[in-house]
Amino acid sequence: MKRRHSIAAGFAVLALVGIVSTLAAERGAPPIPPAVSLSTGLLLEPPLDLSGYSRETFVAQSSSVGTNRIGKKWTRPVLPLPPHPRPGVKGLTEAEVKEYMLAVRDRFEQGEAVPVSDVGLVSTQEDVIRQPMLNHIAAFSNDVVRVYLLVQKTSTDKGWSYFSIVQDVSVTPAVDYFAEAKKSGPKLEAKSCYKCHASGPLAIHPAREDLILDAGLAAAINQHIAEQPRSRMHFPKEDPADEYGEAMAMKFCARCHSAEGDRAPLHRTHSHSIRVLVDFGYMPPNRRLKPEEVAELKAWLEKGK
Ligand code: HEC
Numbered sequence: 001m002k003r004r005h006s007i008a009a010g011f012a013v014l015a016l017v018g019i020v021s022t023l024a025a026e027r028g029a030p031p032i033p034p035a036v037s038l039s040t041g042l043l044l045e046p047p048l049d050l051s052g053y054s055r056e057t058f059v060a061q062s063s064s065v066g067t068n069r070i071g072k073k074w075t076r077p078v079l080p081l082p083p084h085p086r087p088g089v090k091g092l093t094e095a096e097v098k099e100y101m102l103a104v105r106d107r108f109e110q111g112e113a114v115p116v117s118d119v120g121l122v123s124t125q126e127d128v129i130r131q132p133m134l135n136h137i138a139a140f141s142n143d144v145v146r147v148y149l150l151v152q153k154t155s156t157d158k159g160w161s162y163f164s165i166v167q168d169v170s171v172t173p174a175v176d177y178f179a180e181a182k183k184s185g186p187k188l189e190a191k192s193c194y195k196c197h198a199s200g201p202l203a204i205h206p207a208r209e210d211l212i213l214d215a216g217l218a219a220a221i222n223q224h225i226a227e228q229p230r231s232r233m234h235f236p237k238e239d240p241a242d243e244y245g246e247a248m249a250m251k252f253c254a255r256c257h258s259a260e261g262d263r264a265p266l267h268r269t270h271s272h273s274i275r276v277l278v279d280f281g282y283m284p285p286n287r288r289l290k291p292e293e294v295a296e297l298k299a300w301l302e303k304g305k
């Protein structure tokens, strides 16, 4: 990543805040490898052809959210939130969760967030939407929460929508709350988010190397996401969980994605993100699957149809 400030300045920031994520940024988070399909045969549709979509168009469309709100200089990839008002809290209330969601929405609107802007890979591919999906993503935290904001539209939508994840880390395992963060008030939901978000926030993956504003910031946020504690989805009463069937047991995934692993178990409902992340070589993180493993994964995904 690009270094944004001197080591001396970095130490000053460290001394002041001592946030782990600052350390991550100082260490230089590993850059996000460019998205290149490995043609595994896992995708249901061919990779979306973005050759007609220029960086200039991306920057213009992305900036329509307000140039005062994006492309910020930064030292800390994860902005600090004020301490939680209830000291020693163990388990946030839904009302407290919603307050965090509105607070980060407000900070973004005031130009006080540090968002990374991209065209996301996962939502752009496949049968979800086959057109560029523009995202602005910002991360915040204090001792009890990790909060994420996503401001999003497709390249043809007029207005921007706001989504938020609040991860309550005052309990073990941490609990993830999801909502569209409408100004009138967030309405918690889970089912529609869970099919991509198997384990809380998703790492950022631009659809093309140049469709991002500040790759260094994205890498630092990804490191924060990869280092998060194990979490579970909060299914609100109004939006209960479905019956998700057997969890994926194949060792080459389940050694990390399982009840005992770093990330929550994967089910067939997560097929979309599984197909895209494996086909583009992001999963598993440290090696490529062997052809027989791809075949095994494909068979498992298809068994559930
Ligand atoms: C089709 C898959 C998909 C669905 C469904 C989905 N998301 Fe996401 N979401 C993503 C991807 C992919 C990213 C990372 C985008 C990128 O790479 O720029 C993301 C990012 C986010 C972020 C920013 C933090 C992070 O995870 O990186 C928030 C907040 C978020 N989503 C909230 C929601 C909420 C709330 C819902 C349900 C209402 C939802 N999402 C449904 C795919 C999805």
Ligand code: HEC
Residues within 6 Å of the ligand: 196, 197, 198, 199, 200, 201, 202, 203, 225, 226, 252, 253, 254, 255, 256, 257, 262, 263, 264, 266, 270, 273, 274, 277, 278, 283, 284, 285, 286, 289, 297
């Ligand atoms: C060495 C540990 C490890 C292995 C093995 C691994 N993953 Fe992951 N996976 C992660 C981590 C860490 C994340 C979150 C950060 C990221 O996306 O880079 C993740 C994220 C994901 C996600 C997004 C949902 C989530 O949990 O955030 C999917 C889907 C996924 N992996 C699928 C797979 C599949 C399918 C395999 C097997 C082919 C696999 N992974 C193997 C560590 C692993």
